[in-house]
Amino acid sequence: MDNYVYFGKRSHFSCLANTSGNLQKSDALTVANFGIVPADFTAATATEEAQGYEMFIHTGEANASTRGTALTALGDVVTGLVKAGNAGAKATTIIGDVTRLKFDTVGVGTGVLTVANFGADGTDGYLIDATDQWIIREKIGSTNNALSDVPAINQAVCLNMANFISADPVDTATAVTIGVGILNGAVVEIDQTRLSFKSVKGDATNDTILLTHKSGAYKDVMIAMEELANGAYHRQGKGYYTFTDLMSGKTTLWENRLGIIGCSMQVQAV
């Protein structure tokens, strides 16, 4: 008898803003850091559900003439507050703001997101500051078949813990800035841990799970893996054990305990 554990994907990515000619661009989403990379998209009106993910800017420096009126009207992602005042005040950001971006002004090309700046679009644009941070995560309620809506490899996997090999911390810092995410209504520092398993396919390349969790939870993730590998869950007749299934909208014990906000995977195609 073996313990089988279910990992459901909800990709999460965070990076420090770029500079100069790349100021309005994010770092690239890749298979390694995001699992399934969203398809290219030219900025146009679209819902987050249809695209399957949502994008935020965490403000690192207060700036005037930064945020489009439509973005301000959405309210801060964390506090929910809609900034009051005249047009100038609404376009001004302060440190710690978390602004939701709209696809009207965001395009995606080979995993790189590009947002129109405020000067070009005072309604939906956003002028990035080099100290800002991007947060990109899958949308619960996504209807994007390619990312999560229709089951396919790398969207979820149930693994035999007898094939677990190792857990390894991943550095989430970009330059000297630690990665961030949104957990329980607050911006928090995040860390990531990569779990390795013998390939489901049976080839020489291991399958990996990338977990995004609250800062400093590396060791706790590893302890969890030990418990899942050596525990007696298989004797309870309940089937597999759900470690994380964020897209379901429910919260598992481990998501709550470890502050898990992201999970993506690289499973070799069979």
Added chain:
Amino acid sequence: MNQNKNFLYSANGDDAISATMEALMFPATAITGMFGASLTTTNVSIQATTGANDNNHQMLITHASGKNKEVMNAVTKLANSAGPFTVISAFPVGGPELFPINNLDGSILVTNIAITA
């Protein structure tokens, strides 16, 4: 020596089982992983009986739409049952194909299991 292993058995194709992969019996611990392949199919990987370090066998289960999680759960329950010879699907001579896996969850409605080497 009694190893108390649980072995799983699955048959598909026709009732005159004779060809490679028309039926497969394997230790439950040989299942390496499972994932939804589409809304109506779930893939179960099984360590290759050839001993090769690649190309595990694949068991593709066809089921009711959207029941991937439930199917994976049912397979896990079968794998962790007392055994020692647990039938997932069978094809009695002269009879229709049977799917005892459906007894674990009435909603999954498994209608086919195809095994590939």
